[in-house]
Amino acid sequence: MELTPEQSGWLNGDGGPALHWAMEFNHELGMFFDAPHMVPIGSAHFAPDTRMAGQAGMDLLVKLVEAGAKSMVPGYLDPCSVDVGRAAELIADYGLTEDFVTEDRELFRLCVQLGFLPTQSCINYQTITPPRFGEHVAWGDTGAAISANALFGARTNFEGGPSALASALTGCTPAYGMHLCENRRANLKVKIACDPEEIADWGAIAAWAGGLATGYETVPVFYGSFAPPSFNMLKQLGVALASYGGHAMFHVVGATPEAPSLDAACGGAGPIEESIIEKADLEAVFERNTPSSSDVDLVVFAAPQLSVDEVAGIEAALGERRVHGNVKLIVAVDPQVKSQADNAGLTERLEAQGAEFSTGTCFYSEAPLFREATGWRTVVTNSAKLANTLASAGYETALRRMAICADAATMGVLAQ
Amino acid sequence: MSGREPALELTGGRGLGPDVSGPALVSAQGFGVRYDLSPETGIISNKEHDLYGQSVAGRILVFTRPKGGVAASWSLAELKRRGMAPLGIVFQRASPIFAQGALFAGLSLLHGLEDDPCAVLQTGDRLSLYPHAGRIEIFR
Numbered sequence: 202m203e204l205t206p207e208q209s210g211w212l213n214g215d216g217g218p219a220l221h222w223a224m225e226f227n228h229e230l231g232m233f234f235d236a237p238h239m240v241p242i243g244s245a246h247f248a249p250d251t252r253m254a255g256q257a258g259m260d261l262l263v264k265l266v267e268a269g270a271k272s273m274v275p276g277y278l279d280p281c282s283v284d285v286g287r288a289a290e291l292i293a294d295y296g297l298t299e300d301f302v303t304e305d306r307e308l309f310r311l312c313v314q315l316g317f318l319p320t321q322s323c324i325n326y327q328t329i330t331p332p333r334f335g336e337h338v339a340w341g342d343t344g345a346a347i348s349a350n351a352l353f354g355a356r357t358n359f360e361g362g363p364s365a366l367a368s369a370l371t372g373c374t375p376a377y378g379m380h381l382c383e384n385r386r387a388n389l390k391v392k393i394a395c396d397p398e399e400i401a402d403w404g405a406i407a408a409w410a411g412g413l414a415t416g417y418e419t420v421p422v423f424y425g426s427f428a429p430p431s432f433n434m435l436k437q438l439g440v441a442l443a444s445y446g447g448h449a450m451f452h453v454v455g456a457t458p459e460a461p462s463l464d465a466a467c468g469g470a471g472p473i474e475e476s477i478i479e480k481a482d483l484e485a486v487f488e489r490n491t492p493s494s495s496d497v498d499l500v501v502f503a504a505p506q507l508s509v510d511e512v513a514g515i516e517a518a519l520g521e522r523r524v525h526g527n528v529k530l531i532v533a534v535d536p537q538v539k540s541q542a543d544n545a546g547l548t549e550r551l552e553a554q555g556a557e558f559s560t561g562t563c564f565y566s567e568a569p570l571f572r573e574a575t576g577w578r579t580v581v582t583n584s585a586k587l588a589n590t591l592a593s594a595g596y597e598t599a600l601r602r603m604a605i606c607a608d609a610a611t612m613g614v615l616a617q
Numbered sequence: 618m619s620g621r622e623p624a625l626e627l628t629g630g631r632g633l634g635p636d637v638s639g640p641a642l643v644s645a646q647g648f649g650v651r652y653d654l655s656p657e658t659g660i661i662s663n664k665e666h667d668l669y670g671q672s673v674a675g676r677i678l679v680f681t682r683p684k685g686g687v688a689a690s691w692s693l694a695e696l697k698r699r700g701m702a703p704l705g706i707v708f709q710r711a712s713p714i715f716a717q718g719a720l721f722a723g724l725s726l727l728h729g730l731e732d733d734p735c736a737v738l739q740t741g742d743r744l745s746l747y748p749h750a751g752r753i754e755i756f757r
Contacts, residue, residue: 226720233633233716248687253656255695257722279687343686343714358713361690363721378713415647415682417712447647447684447712566651593652593663 202231202375203238211371219270223367230364231375240376243332243355245272245369246325246340247317248279248362251305252566258362259304262311265366272316273372277325279342280506280535280563281305287559296574297567317369321561322535323505324436326353329537334458337380339368343449344440344505344586350450351439352432354458356380359417359449378417379449385459386468387422387452389414395480396427400511401602403430403438404585405486408600409478411445419446422466424454433511440505441585490588492597495617496527498577500610503533503564504587509541516551518607524555525613529577533559569594581609623745623754627730627737632748633716634725639704641742642676644668645735648706649684650718656692659701673703677725677744679734683712690714693722705746707734707753727753 210216211224227239249258283291283305291297313319322328323342332338332355340346340357349355358378360368368374378384391410397403410421421442430438430453442448452460460466467473502515512532524530532551534542539560542548548558565587571577572595580591581599583606588598599615609615644667648654654673655662661671673696683689696702705725706715719726725748734753738744743756 229633229720230713230716233631233720234713250687250691253650253688253695254691255656255698257694257698258691261721341687359686361687361714361717361721363690364713364717415684416710417683418710443686447649447682590651 202228202236208239208371208373217268219265219268219370223370226363226367227371227373227375231377234375234377236375236377238376239373240337240380241373242274242339242368243336244275244277244338245365246277246279246338246342246345247312247365247369248341249281249308249312250362250566251282251301251308252570254308254362259308261363262308262315265370266311266314270315270370272369274369275330276317276369277320277322277329278312278317279323280321281309281561282567284559284562295571297570301570320535320537322537323563324508324535327436327508328535337374339365339374341365343443347439347443347449347451348436350379350385351452351457352435384418385420385450386470387420387466388470388473389419389421390473390475391421391423392475392477393423393425393427394477395483397430397434397483398428399602400434400437401583401585401600402483403434404441405483405600406478407438407441408445408486408585408589409482411442411448413476415446417447417449419448420450420452421448422452422454422460422463424463429456433508436505437584437586444586444589487600490598490600492579492599492615494579494597495615497579497581497609497613497615499529499531499580500606501531501533501564501580501582501587502584503531504584504590506533506535506563507538509538509545509547512538512542512547514603515556516547518603519554519611522554522611524610527613528610530556530610531559531564532556533562533564536561565590568596572596581606581615621756624757625737625755627732627734627753627755628751629729629731630727630751631729632725632727632746632751634705634719634723634748636745636747637677637704637725638743638745639675639677641679641738641740641744642668642671642673643679643735643738643740646680647682647684648678648680649689650692651685651688656695659696674701676703677705677707677746678703679707679738681709681735683708683715686714689718690721691718693718693724697722697724709733709735727751
């Protein structure tokens with residue numbers, strides 16, 4: 202693997218222990234994937250994930266902070282596991298332990314010391330700074346990463362915690378996977394022969410397409426005659442493809458930057474098998490996601506976090522109605538959107554109707570910890586990704602369109 | 618495994634991590650940490666998974682494809698710190714996240730073998746993994 206003199210020096214320990222760890226990690230990773238060299242990155246997105254990182258993750262961060270390490274590029278933080286403004290309530294009513302909350306805060310503090318901005322966002326491309334077309338970045342959250350690749354034409358692999366850190370500290374990442382043109386071309390054609398109209402529909406399309414061919418190297422292209430999806434619909438399509446298919450890249454002809462045409466998306470690749478999704482297939486995804494009880498415990502809007510216009514969409518769907526007494530309606534936003542919602546009066550009005558904001562979290566990573574203390578079982582959501590992650594955390598999930606989610610929240614039962 | 622000839626061999630793979638030997642736990646499905654595993658206990662917690670209820674500790678896990686994101690990059694190291702980690706993981710084809718997670722944890726990972734490991738290997742086989750040679754020896 203070809204390294205610059207500076208990178209070779211770091212690998213030999215010339216830059217101190219933190220750069221030595223970071224360069225060695227990225228070098229070994231690059232060798233495994235036959236990366237010819239490193240590419241400089243424009244930004245890093247780091248997911249600390251308290252529950253998954255545990256003491257091993259904490260030990261790494263402490264070691265790097267003690268060595269004086271700093272991110273060389275703008276660094277964004279993924280959502281935390283605790284909405285710090287509601288910590289006391291989460292401990293008293295939701296079953297989080299004080300130790301978990303303390304650990305989450307400590308991880309967050311260490312990340313900020315390493316130079317990461319306290320963004321707590323999985324939609325940093327929407328609420329902070331979008332990546333540039335063709336820019337190499339090292340982004341951690343799979344939803345943020347697939348969005349950077351597909352929606353912006355930037356280039357990143359799925360960077361887990363350690364590798365996003367290693368890339369941030371060295372300002373470079375190994376050139377493999379989605380950094381290379383040949384891996385970004387479509388190799389799965391999906392013709393949309395139905396009329397997706399909203400976020401839930403595009404998530405359902407992803408759930409269906411993700412089941413056709415799973416794997417990091419699968420790149421689907423969607424085409425057909427349908428109304429062009431909005432940015433928020435593309436955002437859900439991406440996170441749900443990453444969740445159901447493990448995909449890191451996709452194209453929608455006429456709507457994403459590397460797909461001005463079907464031919465361009467496929468990049469001259471040979472014949473590719475075509476699958477067609479029809480209305481019956483789409484409806485079957487919704488039917489498959491139906492819980493055993495019609496009594497609703499939770500209605501959650503998350504995964505990914507919402508933009509301010511999506512928050513406004515919840516208010517519009519609720520109208521004058523209040524959230525039912527047996528239901529918790531949770532809205533997951535980053536701190537940037539929370540400020541926007543506060544300024545717009547949305548927070549006050551939605552809270553008056555019985556909604557709860559979860560700020561700086563995305564709900565699903567901490568959801569398994571809530572279940573025992575709360576007895577929550579049935580969740581209704583318009584996010585296919587959330588339905589997928591919560592189903593594996595022991596919840597019974599219903600993927601539904603926005604109007605049915607709003608009805609479920611206000612009536613306490615799921616319409617059949 | 619000295620003194621015995623392997624019953625079978627799988628070759629042509631790519632790997633990272635140390636050479637290890639141990640019992641195989643073979644699935645016909647994929648695997649993701651957030652979707653399939655309890656990180657607190659190291660037990661497969663997804664009721665839909667064909668290895669539901671099995672502990673991954675000290676086993677060499679064999680799966681089709683990886684699933685999921687960030688979780689695997691961290692949790693393999695934390696499982697190892699608590700003595701609950703697998704010895705190694707074999708995929709038909711690995712993902713960046715699992716490569717990063719195995720590297721961080723110092724676990725062995727192998728993928729891209731010429732023959733399908735999920736078809737050839739059986740739970741209970743004793744395996745010797747040689748990641749840098751891209752080879753698995755199978756004793757049964």
